[in-house]
Amino acid sequence: MNATTLRQAAYPTTRAITWAPLVAVGGLLLALGTVLRLLDGPPGPVLVLGAAAMAAALVFSLRDPAAPLLAAVPTPLIVRRVLRLALVGAVALPLWGLVATMLPGDGLALAPGLALTATGVAVATWLPIDRDVSVAAAVPLFWASATELLGGVGGVAGDALARWATDPWWVVAVAGLLVALGRHR
Amino acid sequence: MSATMIGERTPARTRPASPRAVVAALATAESRRHLRSPLLWVGVALSGAFAWVTMDQPDDWAGARYQAAPILVGPLLLVISIAVAGSFHRERLGVSEEAPVGEALRSTGRLVGALAPVAVVAVLTAAGAIWVRQQGGLDIGEEPGRTLHAQFTLPELLQPVVLALLAVAVGAAAGRRLRHRATSTLLLFVGWFPVVLVYWGFQSRQVIPLSIVQTQPVSLPVGPISANPLDFPASWLLTQPGEYQDHWARQFVSGLLAAGHDVWLLGLTCLFLAVALPRHRRPVLLGLGTLLAAGGLALQYAVIP
Numbered sequence: 001m002n003a004t005t006l007r008q009a010a011y012p013t014t015r016a017i018t019w020a021p022l023v024a025v026g027g028l029l030l031a032l033g034t035v036l037r038l039l040d041g042p043p044g045p046v047l048v049l050g051a052a053a054m055a056a057a058l059v060f061s062l063r064d065p066a067a068p069l070l071a072a073v074p075t076p077l078i079v080r081r082v083l084r085l086a087l088v089g090a091v092a093l094p095l096w097g098l099v100a101t102m103l104p105g106d107g108l109a110l111a112p113g114l115a116l117t118a119t120g121v122a123v124a125t126w127l128p129i130d131r132d133v134s135v136a137a138a139v140p141l142f143w144a145s146a147t148e149l150l151g152g153v154g155g156v157a158g159d160a161l162a163r164w165a166t167d168p169w170w171v172v173a174v175a176g177l178l179v180a181l182g183r184h185r
Numbered sequence: 186m187s188a189t190m191i192g193e194r195t196p197a198r199t200r201p202a203s204p205r206a207v208v209a210a211l212a213t214a215e216s217r218r219h220l221r222s223p224l225l226w227v228g229v230a231l232s233g234a235f236a237w238v239t240m241d242q243p244d245d246w247a248g249a250r251y252q253a254a255p256i257l258v259g260p261l262l263l264v265i266s267i268a269v270a271g272s273f274h275r276e277r278l279g280v281s282e283e284a285p286v287g288e289a290l291r292s293t294g295r296l297v298g299a300l301a302p303v304a305v306v307a308v309l310t311a312a313g314a315i316w317v318r319q320q321g322g323l324d325i326g327e328e329p330g331r332t333l334h335a336q337f338t339l340p341e342l343l344q345p346v347v348l349a350l351l352a353v354a355v356g357a358a359a360g361r362r363l364r365h366r367a368t369s370t371l372l373l374f375v376g377w378f379p380v381v382l383v384y385w386g387f388q389s390r391q392v393i394p395l396s397i398v399q400t401q402p403v404s405l406p407v408g409p410i411s412a413n414p415l416d417f418p419a420s421w422l423l424t425q426p427g428e429y430q431d432h433w434a435r436q437f438v439s440g441l442l443a444a445g446h447d448v449w450l451l452g453l454t455c456l457f458l459a460v461a462l463p464r465h466r467r468p469v470l471l472g473l474g475t476l477l478a479a480g481g482l483a484l485q486y487a488v489i490p
Contacts, residue, residue, distance in 0.1 A: 032379060045379065052374070053374060
């Protein structure tokens with residue numbers, strides 16, 4: 001596996017990726033951000049919403065209907081997934097930056113979004129290949145929603161729920177470790 | 186297998202089933218699928234935990250718990266929409282075109298089947314209403330205009346059920362018209378999230394009739410900070426000037442306002458169903474939806490002082 005192979009795989013992978021979820025989510029978040037700016041409302045919930053939705057869109061991009069066919073090729077699944085994430089991330093990152101600039105205030109919430117994405121990818125790595133992406137993409141949505149809904153619970157449970165927002169780099173590190181451990185699955 | 190055996194196992198009846206039987210069979214299968222879905226029960230668990238956290242904490246402001254009650258079913262609305270979108274997304278599979286039953290009947294079966302999770306919402310709402318009654322009611326307002334025994338009116342209790350119907354219609358439209366399930370799931374998440382968790386953005390007297398999840402009481406400014414609250418009618422529930430407002434405000438609660446809102450939501454439901462269902466049903470649903478939505482809005486604006 002070398003850089004040339006990756007470069008050659010980039011174009012067909014770009015064509016194979018389903019871009020609609022990312023474009024739809026980005027468009028809707030831009031509209032929400034614009035409305036919030038006009039109303040001068042607090043951006044907090046939309047930042048959480050945006051981070052979760054963008055993370056889920058990134059995890060959804062791992063879905064590859066041809067994965068069973070490609071299992072025989074020498075490029076490992078983990079490398080193909082990294083390539084997909086890099087390609088989608090190259091679009092998602094500026095899109096998320098645009099959403100963040102549309103929102104009032106200055107919170108970018110890049111690290112929490114990364115933590116949610118990494119968690120989803122880690123879950124996808126360890127699940128059976130037929131249901132991995134759909135379940136894994138639900139993880140960022142569920143985690144962020146639970147944090148918003150149950151934020152008032154306090155204590156250890158409240159701290160654990162908010163970990164992706166308060167200690168995102170730790171979450172990224174743990175998720176990265178899980179991905180590394182499951183890279184041969 | 187011999188020809189004789191095949192002949193014995195082939196059903197003798199060739200008469201086509203009635204549309205009602207087809208719808209009933211499809212609806213039974215769909216409702217079982219919904220009720221067995223872990224997604225629905227994740228929504229129930231999230232709603233239950235949300236309700237527990239909300240009701241267990243002291244009111245941040247007068248009437249906070251009464252106001253928060255309608256949003257407690259928010260997670261359930263989202264999962265209902267996602268589940269119904271999955272159901273209607275199967276219409277997009279090529280195999281549906283080969284099916285011996287037309288899309289109109291299949292869609293009707295799917296919609297009737299989706300009433301199972303709506304029934305779950307109804308049961309949970311009834312349980313919540315019984316709990317509030319057993320508690321002796323909730324707190325609204327501050328002295329001298331305060332009650333500790335506020336109970337939800339019937340139209341207010343119907344709102345979660347009507348919202349669940351709207352969730353079904355929105356999910357059906359998203360599942361039927363969007364190509365990818367991922368897109369519909371994410372759009373439903375991004376769509377439901379603000380109307381549930383940013384409910385305070387739709388509370389002003391001008392906007393609240395247009396809201397999706399309507400929370401009462403509606404706060405109506407009635408006098409400056411220097412006003413004597415005893416001059417206001419004794420029947421009014423009031424909140425004092427303080428952290429959240431610089432004036433005296435009337436806390437307006439109305440069953441008629443909630444009824445108008447239910448009608449508005451039913452109108453929206455019809456409009457989304459018009460998007461989801463086959464073309465020949467659209468004119469009726471569009472007409473009915475527009476009529477109900479306009480009537481519901483007019484009633485609400487007429488009721489709010």
